[in-house]
Amino acid sequence: MTRPIRSVLVANRGEIAVRVIRACRELGIETVQAYSEADRYSLPVKLADRSVCIGGPRSAESYLNPAFLISAASTRKADAIHPGYGFLSENADFAELCRLHDIIFIGPNPEVISLMGNKAMARKLAAQIGVPTTPGSADTVASVDEAASVTEQVGYPVILKASAGGGGRGMRIVWEPKDLREAFQQAQKESKAAFADGSIYIERYLTEIRHIEVQVLADHATVLHLGERDCSIQKRHQKLIEESPSPALTGELRAKIGEAAVRLAKHAGYTNAGTVEFILNEKTGEFFFMEMNTRIQVEHPITEMVTGFDLVKSQIQIASGESLQVSQDQITLKGHAIECRINAEDFACNFMPCPGTVTRYLCPGGPGIRVDSHIFPGYQIPPYYDSLLAKLIAWGRTRDEAISRMQRALRELVIEGVKTTAPFHTMLLDDARFQRGEVSTRFVQDLLAA
Numbered sequence: 001m002t003r004p005i006r007s008v009l010v011a012n013r014g015e016i017a018v019r020v021i022r023a024c025r026e027l028g029i030e031t032v033q034a035y036s037e038a039d040r041y042s043l044p045v046k047l048a049d050r051s052v053c054i055g056g057p058r059s060a061e062s063y064l065n066p067a068f069l070i071s072a073a074s075t076r077k078a079d080a081i082h083p084g085y086g087f088l089s090e091n092a093d094f095a096e097l098c099r100l101h102d103i104i105f106i107g108p109n110p111e112v113i114s115l116m117g118n119k120a121m122a123r124k125l126a127a128q129i130g131v132p133t134t135p136g137s138a139d140t141v142a143s144v145d146e147a148a149s150v151t152e153q154v155g156y157p158v159i160l161k162a163s164a165g166g167g168g169r170g171m172r173i174v175w176e177p178k179d180l181r182e183a184f185q186q187a188q189k190e191s192k193a194a195f196a197d198g199s200i201y202i203e204r205y206l207t208e209i210r211h212i213e214v215q216v217l218a219d220h221a222t223v224l225h226l227g228e229r230d231c232s233i234q235k236r237h238q239k240l241i242e243e244s245p246s247p248a249l250t251g252e253l254r255a256k257i258g259e260a261a262v263r264l265a266k267h268a269g270y271t272n273a274g275t276v277e278f279i280l281n282e283k284t285g286e287f288f289f290m291e292m293n294t295r296i297q298v299e300h301p302i303t304e305m306v307t308g309f310d311l312v313k314s315q316i317q318i319a320s321g322e323s324l325q326v327s328q329d330q331i332t333l334k335g336h337a338i339e340c341r342i343n344a345e346d347f348a349c350n351f352m353p354c355p356g357t358v359t360r361y362l363c364p365g366g367p368g369i370r371v372d373s374h375i376f377p378g379y380q381i382p383p384y385y386d387s388l389l390a391k392l393i394a395w396g397r398t399r400d401e402a403i404s405r406m407q408r409a410l411r412e413l414v415i416e417g418v419k420t421t422a423p424f425h426t427m428l429l430d431d432a433r434f435q436r437g438e439v440s441t442r443f444v445q446d447l448l449a450a
């Protein structure tokens with residue numbers, strides 16, 4: 001069943017709003033940019049065909065308010081809503097509300113968003129269908145006593161995770177038996193306060209790991225995987241740099257982890273673009289399912305660079321009921337891509353956000369460079385949102401070439417008026433261990449300590 005999309009309400013801001021508008025423009029689809037009072041003079045508002053103010057500067061008064069977005073889409077006669085990432089992108093109730101109002105939500109259906117949003121349920125599904133999961137509880141754990149008995153079985157250290165959390169939110173590591181009781185009670189309490197759901201599950205805590213995520217793309221009949229991204233370089237669950245393919249995977253392991261991701265997506269009845277997160281023990285080649293993200297991710301461009309796919313266009317086409325015109329054996333990875341997230345943050349001050357005005361801006365270019373950004377000279381960065389200013393993406397035929405191009409792009413980049421994470425990236429790309437591909441989730445901690 002296909003249903004043409006003639007106009008899209010862009011229910012997001014910043015660089016991802018620009019990215020969605022670009023995809024729509026190429027597809028000949030009209031765009032309506034929803035903006036908060038703080039984003040009135042933003043680039044996506046200028047680039048879209050039309051725009052509509054949806055409320056106050058704080059996210060809760062605008063981008064996070066389902067009713068405001070639905071009414072903006074209805075009154076402007078938009079056929080579909082693209083939620084981008086963050087905000088309402090993984091809100092099953094919002095996707096359901098779109099359905100009730102006969103507006104196409106560009107993403108998976110509410111049922112699968114809800115399933116994957118319940119991290120314990122997603123883990124249970126993975127285990128049931130033979131996708132590897134870490135040793136730990138089979139389901140949520142109701143009491144301290146049950147937590148203690150699970151932990152005795154799997155051994156210390158363990159990590160307590162909020163079932164309603166995800167992406168590192170609501171996690172707690174416990175190293176010794178004496179700390180379990182308090183940690184469990186704290187985790188339960190915090191999760192209840194943050195997500196109105198105190199459900200906790202337990203996993204053995206693995207160290208010296210890589211964070212590998214597989215991009216999947218599914219229509220109503222087929223699930224494809226588009227290789228992986230290595231997102232091991234992060235700081236307090238904020239990814240700083242991502243690359244594809246992962247330097248840690250062999251072709252054989254890539255096929256296995258890709259098949260595991262596809263298997264999970266198929267069993268869940270997944271459609272549209274999604275990402276299946278794993279952790280990888282590089283020494284043993286073991287990988288374990290962590291969670292599935294049901295949105296387009298910040299780091300999607302590196303997958304686009306190595307596969308030649310336009311993921312945002314594919315999202316829109318799938319949402320309108322079109323089928324994928326490719327099979328798995330037609331997907332090949334070419335070359336290597338790296339993304340550096342340039343944030344308005346002072347990395348010397350523990351990555352403290354630094355809003356302000358961008359007084360000067362020079363965008364890098366040349367062979368193999370792509371920049372996804374919404375900034376321009378004179379742009380005032382609102383203090384209400386995420387501090388991402390630009391994504392610098394470098395492609396090369398080899399990893400070395402991608403690194404050289406990224407180093408060149410960082411030299412060319414000029415952003416004045418605010419502190420950015422660009423100097424941090426320059427330092428990181430010059431690091432010999434990074435250049436050898438020797439990174440783990442501990443890398444940044446070690447680099448900043450040195």
Ligand code: MV4
Binds near residue numbers: 166277
């Ligand atoms: C883990 C883990 C180790 N063992 N689970 C972080 C994001 C979320 N999707 C899952 N995460 C992790 N889960 C087990 N069983 C390590 C991480 C993790 C991490 C943990 C603490 C500090 C930084 C981290 C960076 C990446 C992944």
